[in-house]
Amino acid sequence: MKKILKTSIATVLLVGALTVVGCSSGPSDEELAQLASLKAEVASLQKAVDAKKAEKSDLENQIVAKQAELAQAQKDQDLTRERLKSQQ
Amino acid sequence: MNLKKLVVSALVVVLMGAAAVQTVSAQEKMTKEEWQNQITQYTAQRDSLKNVLAQLTKDVDSLKAALAALTDQVTKVQNETMAMTGASADRHKAFDAALKHLEDWAGQLSLLSNQDLYARRSEVDSLQAQLDSLKQSKLAALQEFYDRIQALQQKIDQLKATLARPDLLAGLEKTYTVGTWARDRDCLWNISKKKDIYDNPFMWPKIWQGNRDQIKDPDVIHPGQKLKIPVAGPLTDNEKKAERRYWRNKHAAH
Numbered sequence: 001m002k003k004i005l006k007t008s009i010a011t012v013l014l015v016g017a018l019t020v021v022g023c024s025s026g027p028s029d030e031e032l033a034q035l036a037s038l039k040a041e042v043a044s045l046q047k048a049v050d051a052k053k054a055e056k057s058d059l060e061n062q063i064v065a066k067q068a069e070l071a072q073a074q075k076d077q078d079l080t081r082e083r084l085k086s087q088q
Numbered sequence: 089m090n091l092k093k094l095v096v097s098a099l100v101v102v103l104m105g106a107a108a109v110q111t112v113s114a115q116e117k118m119t120k121e122e123w124q125n126q127i128t129q130y131t132a133q134r135d136s137l138k139n140v141l142a143q144l145t146k147d148v149d150s151l152k153a154a155l156a157a158l159t160d161q162v163t164k165v166q167n168e169t170m171a172m173t174g175a176s177a178d179r180h181k182a183f184d185a186a187l188k189h190l191e192d193w194a195g196q197l198s199l200l201s202n203q204d205l206y207a208r209r210s211e212v213d214s215l216q217a218q219l220d221s222l223k224q225s226k227l228a229a230l231q232e233f234y235d236r237i238q239a240l241q242q243k244i245d246q247l248k249a250t251l252a253r254p255d256l257l258a259g260l261e262k263t264y265t266v267g268t269w270a271r272d273r274d275c276l277w278n279i280s281k282k283k284d285i286y287d288n289p290f291m292w293p294k295i296w297q298g299n300r301d302q303i304k305d306p307d308v309i310h311p312g313q314k315l316k317i318p319v320a321g322p323l324t325d326n327e328k329k330a331e332r333r334y335w336r337n338k339h340a341a342h
Contacts, residue, residue, distance in 0.1 A: 027123035035123060038130040045137035052144035059151035066158040073165040076231040080169050083229035 173226040183227045187236055190219055194243045202256050205247065207321025212247045219244065261298075262317040266309050276306050279315070286320055293331040294318050306334060 027035075118126075170180070193215055197205060205212075219240060222228060228237055250256065264285065267274045276296055281289040296306040298318040303309060323331070 025119055026117040027120050031123055035126055035130070038127065038134065042130050042134050042137065045134060045141060049137055049141050049144060052141060052148060056144060056148050056151060059148060059155060063151060063155050063158060066155060066162065070158055070162045070165065073162050073169070077165055077169040077172075079231055079234070080172055080229045083234065084172060084226060087224075087226065087229060 169230065173230060175225075175227050180227060183222070183225060183233065186218075186222060187233060187240070190215060190222070191236065191240055194240055194247070197247055198243060202250065203260055203319055204321075205250060206256065206260050206319045209251050210324035210326075212244065212251065216244050216248075260319045264315045264317050266311055266313040266315060268311045274309065274311075276303075276309065285317055291320070291323065293323055293327040293334070296334075297324075297327045297330050 175183070193211070197208065197211060197215070200208065219237070223237060227233055262285075264279060266272075266279070269275070272278075276292040277289045280286045280292040280295055285291075286294070292306070295315055295317060296303055298316050302313060302315075309315070
């Protein structure tokens with residue numbers, strides 16, 4: 001009976017020690033919060049980068065359209081000049 | 089004996105429970121090393137994204153400036169072109185409205201049946217005259233008007249081509265053989281008044297002008313003369329002029 005009691009106490013102590021050792025090897029709550037904040041910042045930056053890329057692409061398209069408009073305006077001006085000459 | 093079994097069973101349960109707790113914590117909680125790795129990885133990602141964002145912001149600002157410059161250039165060229173015509177904004181607007189009026193008018197004439205078009209054929213000439221007048225303006229040289237003027241001229245040409253078709257005239261014009269005064273009371277006034285002619289005596293100049301080759305004096309027509317009866321419709325400018333000339337001469341003779 002005494003032997004059983006000793007074995008039981010030893011086992012409980014062993015298990016307790018193992019559990020304590022296992023629990024104390026991770027980062028602290030403060031460190032985990034730091035990581036979460038960093039992740040949120042990265043996600044926010046990624047969103048901002050995506051929005052900026054879309055804005056850039058839109059502006060590039062607008063510039064292509066405006067360049068075509070300018071070319072057309074210059075062409076129209078040349079044609080108008082020629083027609084005015086032939087009117088005189 | 090029973091107590092021994094009970095204690096052993098309890099120990100097994102405690103050991104298994106402890107093992108399970110260890111496994112779960114190992115899965116849920118990261119190690120310090122893993123945390124450090126993730127901190128390093130996300131820090132590098134954040135720094136890289138900050139750089140990308142800064143570059144993109146710079147690019148966007150540069151593109152905005154380029155777009156603004158291009159917009160200014162387009163406006164400048166358009167203003168220069170307008171200045172070449174010497175026209176004010178008001179004249180430009182008035183020209184646009186006048187052209188639109190002619191376009192609508194031509195559109196209406198295009199929808200008419202051949203018979204109705206023939207009756208309003210003088211309008212085609214008026215339309216052409218007004219378009220010719222617009223063509224004289226420097227504004228007609230502007231591309232925005234030039235294309236519209238060309239399209240309108242094509243439409244007028246089509247109307248003229250329709251009116252010039254001999255089969256159209258043959259199908260539309262009737263003839264009338266003049267009877268005697270004693271029996272039929274035929275004169276241009278009375279012929280024009282007939283139900284199956286114009287049902288309107290005031291249309292007599294139309295018959296006169298349509299038969300200039302055989303009627304020199306509208307007061308004199310002869311029995312047996314075969315007169316062409318132009319298609320009904322308002323008197324044309326020429327017909328009205330001829331009528332006025334007739335009345336002037338008539339008054340002068342008295």
